[in-house]
Amino acid sequence: MSYLLKGGSIATFVDGSSQPKCYTADVLVEDTKITQIAPDIVAGPNVEVIDCQGKWITPGMVDTHRHLFMTVLRGEQGDWLLSEYIVKMTWTIQHALTVDEVRIGQLAGCLDALQCGVTTVLDHFHSATTAEHAEASLAATIQSGARVVWCPARQSGATQLFPTLEYGDEEETFKWQMAKLKEWGTKDNGNLTPDGRVTLGLSYDLMGIGPMSVHQEVINYAREVGCKIITAHAVKQPKIIPFRDGGLLGPDVIFSHCNTLFDHTDPDDEHWAALKDNDVAIASTPVDELGMAHGNPIAFEAVRRGVRCGLGADCTSVNGGDIFTQMRCVLQFVRARRHEHVERNKHTLPQYNNETCADAFRLATLGGAEALNMSNIIGSIEVGKKADIVIFDTDSPNLAGIDDPILGVTFHATNADVELVMVNGEIVKRNGRLTKVLWGPVARELKQRANEVRERFPRDFLEARWNKYYQANGAPMF
Structure with missing residues (x-):
């Protein structure tokens, strides 16, 4: 799939700059990469347009x-x-x-x-x-x-x-x-x-x-x-x-x-x-x-x-x-x-x-x-980099009224404000919900397995082992 992120506010650092850039533009994603960033990009055939008006677009x-x-x-x-x-x-x-x-x-x-x-x-x-x-x-x-x-x-x-x-x-x-x-x-x-x-x-x-x-x-x-x-x-x-x-x-x-x-x-x-x-x-x-x-x-x-x-x-x-x-x-x-x-x-x-x-x-x-030695492919919104992108819903109770996306993301945002996530050009979260792997079945199994671990290792058992070790050896260093 190709995607055109239309009219969002981009907030990113870019390679070689010590200051962030915040500006409004469209972002074209083709295959796995960002191929164009500019105002008023016209969507070609087989390109899904995603309305980002008033939203923030940041690197993952x-x-x-x-x-x-x-x-x-x-x-x-x-x-x-x-x-x-x-x-x-x-x-x-x-x-x-x-x-x-x-x-x-x-x-x-x-x-x-x-x-x-x-x-x-x-x-x-x-x-x-x-x-x-x-x-x-x-x-x-x-x-x-x-x-x-x-x-x-x-x-x-x-x-x-x-x-x-x-x-x-x-x-x-x-x-x-x-x-x-x-x-x-x-x-x-x-x-x-x-x-x-x-x-x-x-x-x-x-x-x-x-x-x-x-x-x-x-x-x-x-x-x-x-x-x-x-x-x-x-x-x-x-x-x-x-x-x-x-x-x-x-x-x-x-x-x-x-x-x-x-x-x-x-x-x-x-x-x-x-x-x-x-x-x-x-x-x-x-x-x-x-x-x-x-x-x-x-x-x-x-x-x-x-x-x-x-x-x-x-x-x-x-x-x-x-x-x-x-x-x-x-x-x-x-x-x-x-x-x-x-x-x-x-x-x-x-x-x-x-x-x-x-x-x-x-x-x-x-x-x-x-x-991670990966700044040549990720970490910023730049042409040629992999499309690892996050879109924030700025109408949310956490973000509404904030005009500075850098400050907003750093001090106010939560995962509830993350509307869309893209990795390698693939959308893995849309409209606030995970899409590549559905969460419901994962959550049910996670609860089951977590309970099984707790049953085998109850807290009083772990506490007894810790007390016994600490009394004999003190606290281990790491």
Whole structure:
């Protein structure tokens, strides 16, 4: 299908510009791409005209760090600390999830993202405990219609927590994961769908465990077989310098969180220098970082230092899957810290806020695309780019009366205002409802599977395990 988006207000950053552009024009979408942006475009044959008068047209938002399958655990973990999460989730629930629980969580997670206007997700998939789990996750991802960098994790699940933590399936898991990585990657140089909408990456959180030679072997192998992205968590434990010393940093690496760098204020700090010198990116997920004791979010500090950075929702079991909340949270956090510094040091009050809505909007769109090395195809409304587009209903109770789309999207919009979503030129949400995959059957199965998980892992059981572990070992670091 071809589409003509008629008369909308376009709000976007564009490559090479530090300021957003807001203007009224028509947008012509042919096949998967934006082919024309101009006033008064005349629709040709076989072009569907979509009336966008008075509506906002923006790029699809880009999520640089999310665990999609964890939507099956939605609403269970909002009060957890990160250490609590590691014991209750990573070392208890994760290895015991069934293939169907992972599949429906993955599909629901993708649809949740699309419902919220998030068209691209880097999926840190850390529940690849068997080949069947991994294939189910991938199939659900492809089915959803979302643009996803699918990054299965090179790790096995914990098979025992007491009396000591054990990974009894590690040897077998290592073999099949490396074989599948080669199978997935070499079919089409890392493209997991013919159109390149879903691509392959690698999640790697084992740095610091075992010899460096093993880490080098795995990561270099992943690059050889076509993995587009190498991603790793970096919260409290040092990960950046070991990656650097192993010669493994590069523009295809994106570290999630990096909260420990918030206190690295030295302009010549070696951690920041390693990121900048090797063109490494950061994924910042401020909502759960602040609530789970990761530390303070560093998105704006990364931008200030010239390090590529985007936003992410992280665990949809902890918080919602929209990026609107992440934008507001990180923007107001950095403003509050700056205001606090001014008052504490009795400096003259500034005339304006240093960080703006436009800065947050950029993190959510073009900044995220840059972090994923995809700004040549997504992240902005420009001719030649893929048609990953969101249309907002400005007659909604949230948006009516607002004339600045950048401010409106950043501070007022919700998923209820997302009227239409397009990915790769295909409409996946129209008139406020998902269209490629109908939500009703997914919701019914999601409820069923979520209840099954809760029945196997009731809250008092998880709490007892956490108490037992904490009394014996204290809080684990990550």
